[in-house]
Amino acid sequence: MEETQMEEECKEEINGTQIEEKESDEIQMEERDSNSQTEVAPALIAVHPFDQSVAVAVGSELRIFNLAKNCSVSIESTEMLHKDAIRAVRFSDKGKLLVSAGDDKLVKIWSTETWQCLCTVNSEKRVSAVAISKDEQYVCFADKFGVVWIVDLVGLAENQPGSNKKAAELFGHYCSIITSLEFSPNGSFIVSADRDFKIRVSVFPRSPLKGVHEIQSFCLGHSEFVSCLTFVHNSDFPQGFLVSGSGDSTVCLWDVTSGLALCTSEVGKEANLSEEAHPAVIDLCATGDGSLVAVAIQRQVSKVPWLQGILLLSCDLSAGKLSTLKVIPVPGETFIPTRLGMALSKNLLWMVTGASNLPGSKATSFARIRILSGFNESDTETRVLEDQEIPGGEKLLEKLQGSVSVQGADFSAAADTLNAAMSSLLRKKQYSNEKREFRKKTRNDKKYNQ
Template structure:
């Protein structure tokens, strides 16, 4: 009798873990692995030519461009073996001089386009999926970061003149220790390249004269966020040409930094200021500043519109100005864009690979007018334009959004799916000691050794 009870007790425990708990952990691990095979939900992105020449929107692998100057859609020409992008685009931006457009993403391709002829100047192959891109002020270098925390550089000198060059190799210049890079920015004076990651860090690196040999000198670290850093932008004006850094985070805050010293100058709790739930801690998803550095637009999860922050560079202070809501529909921006004039703020929402939806990908664009800091009470307030009021109106929207009409419920589902995807990717998971040991034992490299 005692032997039978001992056998039952031994059979109910394996490696010190009860069978029920072990089966539960194995099932959960299998579910996690299955989730990796599913296409990741990717947000729609938008980029504006600095001189109002064109607007670019990406959703999934689709890159859509409209020429504002000529009032017509743009057809991209790619002479390389790769045909455009094959997977979700995760980063897109114009150079400050407006001559280049760079797109990159999950297909491990970085494509550098001429924003004048719309030819693909070259394609760069990345070892890992790309998460962020930046273009140097002189347009000589393109930097991109991958999900393993490595920052790479591509030399563009002579690229436009030599039409025979269709591929270039990237050189690794520095990295964050196995942490996803979420954002890359050059400082206004070009002295620094700033990189942010999921581990709450912002690294300010000195950009050398010959960066192909590596970026070894760290100017400072900007430390103060308690969750992943999601986005970066600089604010500057003639009195402060070197600028100050503004960062958004998963902790529902926006911070102002002195990059030279790494000092935290001001913190704005934007989630609370926008009257969003403090328990959920909605992440800041994007930031954009006016050319004079007086205003910063903030996109936040669950906020149907944008929060405007007033930026006083002399006082080194951020303060909440107002919330601009999008009327009449569910619209939670996934990306913001603006030209140097700063008169219009462009917003996009949308997603690709949305589970359970008939639409594989979709995008919706809205535009905020009079996006300037008002010094007179009689000046018009920022407002969301109707579709007919948007520059080039229906023709532009048909190209950038597509002609398919999407139900508002789909936008709500997309917002929830994007929030979940961002949280799963960037919020660090917490495990018990037992589960951590179990996950170590079931790693693929451990299985191969066995």
């Protein structure tokens, strides 16, 4: 009798402990959800391939300037706007579409002629990357659970603007956050990168709504998360080569057909950032002829205050080689680009820095635009344009940067905060053997099934 009573008391104590732990876990989940609503997000930029317009995303705001008409674009209907931070924005290669997506689990497809929202696609999870097929018939997007989805745009022009479409599942990366999506220049492959150091090259089928079932190759070699992808190509190499940037401070050149790494450039060391712990590559942008690749590198402002700007790599496609050309400093305020963009018709590199939901700053959301010129053969030097030299001038800056007054301290705080946010999201945490075993034993599925 005494043993039975003791067993019942032990069970009650265990059940009580499990309930308390479950309530604690639920509270922590609620706190994480609450914190995610104010998660800092980098400013993004996208440039029309034929230099017709520029789009900047800051938080939930989508700011567009029409370069062809030298005027700002107003989105009249507030119902068409995003409700949370935009995490991806890009133009199609033909320039007829703009796609934006983000933390509100919405993918919006815009006409660049009327600037109406042609359709809105609901995502099950927050969106981390988007890509548009070369023929503009499909939009692909990836979520933070590692699933890539596809939307059929055939007949979209006849639909009433603002309509909804459903996405079909394309393939998955098995619960790894997908950081970047790219179509190959000839449209044969769709390439996806994730936080688990993988780059997957998939054959894009004729009927993609049925899913992608053929993997061409895996490009493996990075030792940290892959942050960004771009292709370099020209008339001699129409299929092109893949360029990837990573949290391991390297940029790699790949043959996607075989998955072989042709060249690896240690850009962290080349930019004299070797003393920093893992300065990640933030973004890549290639010129239209594939001869140059611009690299934006993450770094702590307090450690390297003198290094601001980007690193230029020379790309020899015939030799399959990347080589460091030079570091281009940006004079004036602390400027560490959060995204890069370039049109095909003009060799101007657009750079944006900024953030939304920046804690501890009066300027909680802001953006700053700078442009780098000098990529044509006739140019004698590469330089950063003054504000009055920028296409669109003050009207463009007023629209894309907003009216918020930004101090140098805000730029520094944004850079450091974004660095911390990227590391928290994409860098895998390292645990000791003891802590790893403890975490295994205290997993929820272990606790509640005992």
